[in-house]
Amino acid sequence: MEARVKHIIWDWNGTLLDDNHAVIQAVNAVCAHFKRGTITHAEWQEIYTRPVSVSYSTLLGTELTVADWANVDRLYHQAYRALLHTCGLQRGADSALQGWRNAGGSQSLLSMFFHTELLPLVTQLGIADLFARIDGLREQTGGDTKVEYLRRHLADLGKQPDEVVLIGDITDDAEAAAQLGVDCVLVSVGAMTRRRLQTTGAPVVDSVPEALDLLRAA
Known part of the structure; x- marks a missing residue:
């Protein structure tokens, strides 16, 4: 340096x-929408990457189209925004x-x-x-x-x-x-x-x- x-x-x-607590709750809101079991923050730390859509492809076990990713991003941020006041x-x-x-x-x-x-x-x-x-x-x-x-x-x-x-x-x-x-x-x-x-x-x-x-x- x-x-x-x-x-x-x-x-x-x-x-x-x-905002770790808000992130994982929002991720799990996406999981619930797609009927996937919840995960811990430690598990998300091992999955998370950029582009973030790749993270959700791994999480949900399927390739995401552009439309799929837009929907996931919307679902995530809807849940995340509801928790921002706690961060x-x-x-x-x-x-x-x-x-x-x-x-x-x-x-x-x-x-x-x-x-x-x-x-x-x-x-x-x-x-x-x-x-x-x-x-x-x-x-x-x-x-x-x-x-x-x-x-x-x-x-x-x-x-x-x-x-x-x-x-x-x-x-x-x-x-x-x-x-x-x-x-x-x-x-x-x-x-x-x-x-x-x-x-x-x-x-x-x-x-x-x-x-x-x-x-x-x-």
């Missing part, structure tokens, strides 16, 4: 937002964000959650003014890989890849970062197990504050 890094691009779901920030995330800014660092938020819903949620949690830029998904159906969204986010920020680090919670974060020459730190508090995260070769830590400790130690 390079000491020159002055800007952090944060992932949202599972990284800054502690808060990850342990230590608020103070970590404040501390990075107070130390002179800049940061932005790049989420694959819907932009029109992301903005009010971040504002409600009282952290919107800590970010130089906030970008969410602007399409109607999500679940794609992050690389092109990251490329656009960098361009809109006016940052070079070697100036930033991406902090996320899934292998796709590391893969997108690697394709664009961006450093990445992964936190094992979200959608994937530490074992799976370690396969990327990116540094893996167990909390948001530990991710910042790693950057400061670089």
Whole structure:
């Protein structure tokens, strides 16, 4: 990790937002619709991948058409939205964000959650003014890989890849970062197990504050 890094691009779901309980309940709502038995969060951590449609093909044991995936995505987010009010920030995330800014660092938020819903949620949690830029998904159906969204986010920020680090919670974060020459730190508090995260070769830590400790130690 390079000491020159002055800007952090944060992932949202599972990284800054502690939504694991809402995620697994929403996944199980999809399971119930398709008459598939419920699963645990630990089991979902082993299945989850991007594109997310591949995860549901594995979960449901069938290939999904475009229409199938749109239906699954709708069912999932309908259940997920009903639980969003129960979700808060990850342990230590608020103070970590404040501390990075107070130390002179800049940061932005790049989420694959819907932009029109992301903005009010971040504002409600009282952290919107800590970010130089906030970008969410602007399409109607999500679940794609992050690389092109990251490329656009960098361009809109006016940052070079070697100036930033991406902090996320899934292998796709590391893969997108690697394709664009961006450093990445992964936190094992979200959608994937530490074992799976370690396969990327990116540094893996167990909390948001530990991710910042790693950057400061670089």
